[in-house]
Amino acid sequence: MPSPSKAIRLDVAGVVAHGALSTVTMLYAASTNAVIDGVVIVSDLETIKRVPPNTVVVLSTHVGSGGWQVSAALRHAWERRASAVIIAQSTYAESVISLAERLDINLMAAEQDPSIIALALAAEIGAVKSLAEVDLAQFARAVTKETTVTTILKTISIRLGGFRLTLEHDGIVLAAAGPAADGGPTVQLELPSAANWGQLKLSASGPKTTELNALDVRTYLEVAVPSIQSVWMAGEINDSAASAPTLALTDVSDCLQVDAQLADKARPNLLAKLGWHSEHSYQAVWIAHPAHQQHSMGRTAILRLLWRKVAARRPLAEVRGGWLSLIPVDESEDPGQLPSRIGEKVSSSLAELGFSVGTSMRQSGVNNLPALAQQARVAADYGIRIAPGTVTSFGDLGMGAVTAYMDDAAISLVAGLTLPALMAAPDREQIIRDTLAFLEHQNSMTLAAKALNIHRNTLQQRINRIRDVGIILDEPEQILPLHLILTVLKRTLQGSTTEQKDPHNGTIHLT
Amino acid sequence: MRTLNSEDVRHFSKGANFLACHIDPAAVFAYEEMIVQALPTGDVRLINIDELDPNDLVVALGFVTQGLAIADMPPVGDEFVRCIQAIEQRLGRKVSALYSLAAGNINGILPLMTGLQTGLPIVDSDPMGRVLPLISQTTLTLGGVRISPIAVTGVTGEHSTLDVEDPQRAETLVRSLVIELGGWAATAMYPCTGQQLAEHGIHGTMTRMIKIGEILGAEEPVESKYVQLMRLLNATRVARARVKHMESFSRDKALGLPTQTTSLTLVAEQTGQIIRLEIGNEILLVLVDGAVAAAVPDIITLLSADLGQVVNLDDVRVGQLIDIFLTPAAPIWYTEAGLNLAGPPAFGLQLQHPRCHA
């Protein structure tokens, strides 16, 4: 059976140079040349959320005439790994160009009606692909050989000649394959309900040009269902077992003290036993769900399936307040690569669930694993508050994380993560008092000294001490978070000195 | 009960501006001045909802405008008093206290003047908890409290009392009347009992404006003010960002007519995120890198990074460094019914609110 050959796949540079897109204006050209598997004209944002990867998204004139919808469309298209977005020629495109540049996605403007461009492109794609006759038995053998849901769907899609295959749960696409549906026949099949993960739906949408009828398609799907179920069950069991070390780690992480006594000496051994390696560098990923959502086992199964798109071999542990995974990373890799990979692969699905992802900084060795987990958790929680469905990196956020929080406990935790030297300093109370005085008097040494009732020179020495413990006073952007943190620390320290709290009460939880 | 002094009134107007930075505050400051001038002639009394008898008659006061700023055609001064009289006449009983139709901008502050003129106390509650553009967008509507009778008085002194069941229909009728009355009208509506307001209103919102004004007006560093604002309002700072681009054109209007600024694009100082504010009379949306970070009914306030002062939309300029604050609206606005009435779909935006995962 002939299948679409990779050698003659279209790419953006090609069609722009001498193809259907030769008349468009390139507003932003992405740094890598994207391939094109399909084209879709959209008139509402929801449609973009469902396009398959490598699709050229053409916004109809109504959506494309500038405005926020173009920004949102770019975002969705980027999440879906679309090849390019084409909008109507508009004099107001300046602000969306910056966004295209930031997301590094091809953005083009069409002078003529965008739908004409889309049709021309569709014709070009159609010429490359061809439909084929299918042999059912051969097909059944092919799917049983596959070991992941996605590859099974891919196999079905290819055999059906370019059908769009999706496995959905409550409207969320867990796995998909094939080009965008273009109004051809759609066949849906409910999977027999297994365990407690709710209703799953397998659907196949064909191209208009398909010669297959609905009955044929259904037959192929029914043949494939048992393979899908068994592959998934196997994956879920493996994942639960594999996440045990990560789960153990969150026990450790929950004991994290405010004063940054990160781990006692016994823990590295414990951690090593659990499969963590001191020679590796790790980055933590935390997926948080909104506080008001009920917890359910089903979601973990769904999430694990989604997670495989990001890191198939790193298990996702279900922990209190969310899910955690620790990912060994290569020292040479840019720490920003992980968050952007997550964003690309799963953020649109997570956004539909209302989840947010946080990533920690990268650190080598296992001593800091609990702190990494907390960093990721803080970043994820920040995302929940500021922009659900986004991926937030703690490294980018730093102290800025506190601007999203109101509760003292969370702010203290960020303090522990971002100002470890201060938290460990024996004279931290004085440092906090001095810094606050300095900030409250608009950085005036004289006024602050007066307020503290000390000599200006004494304060100058203390300012040096403030800098020693890592407090930066001359970055305007840091002042608000710093102010928030110190105000809270001052209060908690006052509280703890007067009440002499049980040290266990100092444990901080973000939930 | 609390009797307001001139400092309180000045703080009140600052807070009223903070909660509605999308509207030109000229009329708010004009009212502030007027009330301060008139204070020696009477008292502005602010009472808690629980100080009312459950059966007391209370009524909401507010301007309804259509195409005209209040400052363009200043009120004569007796319009609201006439509205209250009309309500009393229609219902055959005395009004015991007044409340603001909205907790912000002109409709936040004006009942203080009427309270001073009539001697009636002002309830520390309102039915919006922010400023919303339609008279039907209230928590009283959500609670099934009748909007009418509605008393309407124009600058000409012409007046009318409307009996209408459906709040949306009331909106249509009042608007068309307002056009012919000159462009704005004084209105008294949602006459209800103290108990109804207690059950379905949003409380403490007048005091909140005073507190915001106190914080903004204090001689303190910007960051200290922010810390206090965030604690008071449960607010978050979405970003400190520089204005990169402004657009002033209309898209979805059939005429394609110009309008005020329709969107602002900013670049966050620290993260480089591209932030887009979508404006259609209100600040409707905040997109961070294309993802929806806030949407109506979230309250968005722009503050100048250097002074921590409210930046009104009319005064935003390219290159300016701005702190974008998000204050959540009252929780009831995030329920399904609340979002239907005052969430993105009510403003023609087909999207799910970021804080709703129904």
Add this chain to the structure above:
Amino acid sequence: MRIGLRVEDGACQGVMMAGQTKVAEVSTRDAASLSDAAEQTLNALSTTMGANVGEIIVDVGRVLSSRPLSNVAVIRISPRPPADVFHTSKLPRIVEGIATRIMHVRGGHDIRAHELAKLDLATFERNVASLVQGHRNVAITALGANSTDEHEARIADAILAHDSDVRISISHDFFANAFRDRDFTTTLNSALMETGEYLAVCLEQLGHRYFPGAKVSFVKNDGGRASISHLAVRPVHALHPEPASQLVGLALLSGQADGEIIVGSEHSVRAGTTRDGLPTSTSLLRNVYEASLATNAAAIEKYTAYHPVQPLTPTTVVDLRLDRDGPLPFGLEPSFSTQDDAALIGCATAPWTAWIDRLENVASKEDLQRVQRIAEEDAKSIVVQSGGSPVLTRVMEANSYALPYGNPGIVRVRVQAADNSEPGITALPADCQQRVKA
């Protein structure tokens, strides 16, 4: 050649420009009067090379600001009078005392120019004698005057029918959304008219005596100029021209006609921008909590540490301090400095400008384009009528706005046109350049 003249009571500074080159400068102090000082200055300049002077442009801002204001009778037209003193439109302190009579007349329109109340002309005509008695200056402000001048004009006609010598200022001539801003501007304009009238007559006579062929004009708050006869009618536009002239002068001296100019002086650092050598303008001069003045004036603001950064705009930092030992604040590095009186040079080189600022009722996109085009034509024709070049007069700014919650059919159309011909048509040979002291 052109002369720029800054007149004051008892003093006068003059500069003569040939194209963009300063050829003479004269300063007169301690004269007996304004006209003496102006006369001495013009005389000194005329001895240099008077025959070539085609334009005399006068800055009268300092005279208008320092002379006492005339008393004004203020007439406010609206459907009903204010119910109490608190709802009465409050004039800013500088004109509060000179509004010695305030009266209400029934009338007024809405923003669509529909009549809200019939004008009570009969009562007004019965009382006009006592109303204007003792007042030579009248200010009339009506509700809805942004959209129509009908009621204001009828009241003005009634006054003039009674006494044709009364100076009348109507608020329809000044665009501002707020009633109190129009009320203030009209009142202040009216209070300045007497001085404006005197200056117009005196300066035109003096100009013609020493430079018979020269056209006399005055510099406006937007940095452009208008015919001296307008000074008698709209003196308020000549009240604060110096900040704008300074930008015009600095743009010329620094050779940067487009971009931002940051000016450091002894007292402050301020910034403004110019396009084609003309400052960008605002239509309101704000005064914190008091009413704003509705005049088109250069948009200038205090420079702060958070000053907007516009990477694509070229910036000139000018150090105008006399003592330049220390650095400028905010780490500003001067890119240009001058000892010249930039504002006076700006005055001498001011181009003709004109503004159209009005409400229009439009029903379609085509309608909007039509009213915009008409506004642009109107603005250009005013410039050309004043003496601007029909070929080189062009539109500097053209905007249309609607208000939030605004009536969708009503737009504000705002256009500025300016004569773009080079200042000073006759260039001088270099050996004629000299300095003259009076």
